[in-house]
Amino acid sequence: MHTPFKLKTQGPWSYFFFPPLEADGVFHGFVTRSRDTALEERGLKDAISAFSFQEYILMNQEHGDAVHVIKDGERPRTGDGLLLLERNVAGIIKTADCLPIILYGLSVPMVAIVHAGWKGTALGIAGKAARQMTAMGVNPEKIGALIGPGIGPCCYNVQEDVAGIFRAAGYQNPVIQEREGSLFLDLKSANTQMLKSEGLKEINDVGLCTFCREDLFYSARRDKESGRQINFVLMRG
Numbered sequence: 001m002h003t004p005f006k007l008k009t010q011g012p013w014s015y016f017f018f019p020p021l022e023a024d025g026v027f028h029g030f031v032t033r034s035r036d037t038a039l040e041e042r043g044l045k046d047a048i049s050a051f052s053f054q055e056y057i058l059m060n061q062e063h064g065d066a067v068h069v070i071k072d073g074e075r076p077r078t079g080d081g082l083l084l085l086e087r088n089v090a091g092i093i094k095t096a097d098c099l100p101i102i103l104y105g106l107s108v109p110m111v112a113i114v115h116a117g118w119k120g121t122a123l124g125i126a127g128k129a130a131r132q133m134t135a136m137g138v139n140p141e142k143i144g145a146l147i148g149p150g151i152g153p154c155c156y157n158v159q160e161d162v163a164g165i166f167r168a169a170g171y172q173n174p175v176i177q178e179r180e181g182s183l184f185l186d187l188k189s190a191n192t193q194m195l196k197s198e199g200l201k202e203i204n205d206v207g208l209c210t211f212c213r214e215d216l217f218y219s220a221r222r223d224k225e226s227g228r229q230i231n232f233v234l235m236r237g
Contacts, residue, residue, distance in 0.1 A: 005206045007032075011050035016206050018146050021104060026111055027051075027090075028102055028233040030148035030206060032216045047230060056090040056232075057082060061115050065123035067132055081114035081129050087237030092230055096218040097210050099150035099187050100231035101126050103133060106142040106202070113233045116150075116191055118158070122165050126191050130198040140199030148231055149217055152209035153177050153186035156221075166190065 005016045008029070015029030022028065031047070048056060057070065060078045067081030068074065070089060076082075082091035091113045093100055098117035103126070104110070112129040114120070126145075134140050153174070163176050163183045175193070177184040192203055210217040210229075218227040 005204075011046075013047060013050050016148070016208075018204060021102075021144070021146070024104075025236045026104055026233065027236055028111075028146070029231065030100055031230045031232070033218050033227060033229065044230075051090070051232070053090040053232075053234065054088045056092055058092040058094070058230075061093065063115075063117055063119040065120060065125040065128055067112065067114065067125065067129045069132065080116075080120050081112065081125055083110070083112040083129060083132055084233065084235060085110060087235045090232045090234040092232045094228040094230055095148070095150065095210075096220040096223075096226045096228045097151040097156075099191060100148035100229075101129075101191060102146040102148070102231075102233050103129055104144050104146075104233075105133060105138050106144055108136075108138050108142075109235055109237075110136065110138060111233045111235055113231065116187065118162055118165075118185060118187065121187055121190050121194070122169060124194060127194045127198050130195060130200060134198070141201050143200050144202040145195050145200055145204065147188055147191060147203065147205040149206055149208040149210050149213070149229070150187055151211045151219065151221060152188065153184045154209055155211035156185045156187065158183050158185045 015031040017029050061080050066079035068076040069083045071085040093115040101114045103112040114125045175186050175190045211219045211222050220226045
């Protein structure tokens with residue numbers, strides 16, 4: 001489902017956001033490459049200042065499926081997913097072709113953010129986060145999802161070893177596409193199918209490819225020395 005996202009500028013930064021979610025008090029964004037220092041210490045401090053984060057969690061990402069539940073002051077150092085029950089704590093992940101995915105409760109104060117590259121997608125990290133929300137009493141039909149910018153099937157050429165992992169997991173076309181003798185992977189379709197299988201109905205895709213849009217995003221595949229975008233979600237309160 002493609003629903004209009006908007007691009008907003010805050011100080012020297014710009015980010016895509018989903019207006020209905022912001023209207024519900026969830027501050028979130030898929031930040032563009034508007035700052036070359038996006039993940040250097042100075043750049044991160046600039047972002048924290050610009051977005052007025054009181055507290056934030058930025059983990060060492062491992063391309064795994066660990067989703068940490070944040071309540072009562074937990075502050076994990078490693079992992080690829082955060083399920084936030086605390087208000088005013090920003091969950092931040094960094095990407096440069098992998099997908100940033102935000103999940104949110106439509107009826108309860110609960111949000112999650114995950115880092116889903118091909119490894120995390122194959123491990124089912126987005127589905128795991130959705131199940132954790134469901135286990136806490138949220139009806140899966142009352143969970144919404146935002147799929148942020150990542151490399152699209154137009155550009156994500158993979159080898160048979162990666163395609164085989166997704167075939168073994170039951171994915172076919174359009175997740176695995178063959179064109180002119182080459183294989184391409186559609187991470188957005190894979191995660192959409194995964195989340196639908198968990199019962200989610202509202203899934204919104206920003207519809208932007210990081211590889212194609214050099215004007216907006218870093219891309220690990222396109223750039224030899226790539227920076228990183230930051231992506232965040234926070235429940236105001």
